[in-house]
Amino acid sequence: MKIESLKFEGVSFSHDGQDPVIQNVEFDFPMNEIIWVKAEEGAGKSSLLQVLGGLQIPQSGQYLINGENVVDMSFEEFLPYRLAIGYSFDYGGLINNRTLYDNLMLPLLYHKVVSQQEAKERVDEMVSIFDIGKFINERPAHVPGRIRKLTCLMRSVVMRPQVLLMDDPSVGLGQDSVYTFVDYLHKLRKEGSLNHVFISSYDEKFMNLMSYQIIHLDEGQLYFQAVDPEKRVVHL
Numbered sequence: 388m389k390i391e392s393l394k395f396e397g398v399s400f401s402h403d404g405q406d407p408v409i410q411n412v413e414f415d416f417p418m419n420e421i422i423w424v425k426a427e428e429g430a431g432k433s434s435l436l437q438v439l440g441g442l443q444i445p446q447s448g449q450y451l452i453n454g455e456n457v458v459d460m461s462f463e464e465f466l467p468y469r470l471a472i473g474y475s476f477d478y479g480g481l482i483n484n485r486t487l488y489d490n491l492m493l494p495l496l497y498h499k500v501v502s503q504q505e506a507k508e509r510v511d512e513m514v515s516i517f518d519i520g521k522f523i524n525e526r527p528a529h530v531p532g533r534i535r536k537l538t539c540l541m542r543s544v545v546m547r548p549q550v551l552l553m554d555d556p557s558v559g560l561g562q563d564s565v566y567t568f569v570d571y572l573h574k575l576r577k578e579g580s581l582n583h584v585f586i587s588s589y590d591e592k593f594m595n596l597m598s599y600q601i602i603h604l605d606e607g608q609l610y611f612q613a614v615d616p617e618k619r620v621v622h623l
């Protein structure tokens with residue numbers, strides 16, 4: 388299943404008892420782009436990404452993927468979409484009592500998207516590219532924060548998602564890993580497996596390593612801002 392469109396029709400979302408972070412939004416998300424999601428602190432960037440990933444359910448409206456409303460789907464019905472969407476939120480999501488290696492292998496083995504041999508080859512290649520071999524048999528709590536963060540990012544792409552949602556990916560990474568990770572994203576996009584990327588970040592230097600378009604989230608509404616790559620200042 389190829390993801391070709393993501394669309395909100397009258398979508399509202401709020402956390403329990405709080406003001407809505409997304410309010411009656413009609414929005415056709417730009418596809419085949421790297422999208423920088425910008426907003427003031429606490430305006431709801433993470434929440435928006437979580438709704439896009441199906442991790443939070445809007446209280447009203449339709450979230451359409453390829454024209455199908457996924458809001459009322461059962462776990463099984465949503466599964467093919469979920470498998471096509473990768474995400475990383477902060478440091479969260481790693482399984483504490485498994486090694487980094489297991490954390491990378493488990494999604495591949497659990498969902499049987501590739502054979503055990505292919506899974507191993509894929510993870511080994513990533514471990515080599517990201518140079519984390521020294522830590523790979525440690526549990527998350529026993530490795531430096533930057534390695535934990537890097538492993539979260541690696542895990543978000545290990546399934547070769549078509550859509551990637553990342554919340555503050557560069558925070559706590561360290562400069563070398565930032566470059567390696569951006570190179571890797573470009574490689575996946577060039578290969579054609581990764582098409583649609585949504586990144587929430589305050590890190591302009593990091594974002595300027597990529598060619599992006601912008602979505603602003605402001606007072607519950609989304610606004611698209613086209614960015615001419617020629618006009619961006621690239622700080623390397």
Ligand SMILES: Nc1ncnc2c1ncn2[C@@H]1O[C@H](COP(=O)(O)OP(=O)(O)OP(=O)(O)O)[C@@H](O)[C@H]1O
Nearest residue numbers: 402403405408426427428429430431432433434435
């Ligand atoms: N799980 C939650 N339960 C209740 N309220 C939440 C939850 N997560 C976020 N919020 C609240 O929802 C609002 C939006 O939070 P969110 O994290 O989506 O914003 P953000 O723009 O990503 O923030 P930041 O700039 O700090 O990353 C904030 O007021 C926040 O306190």
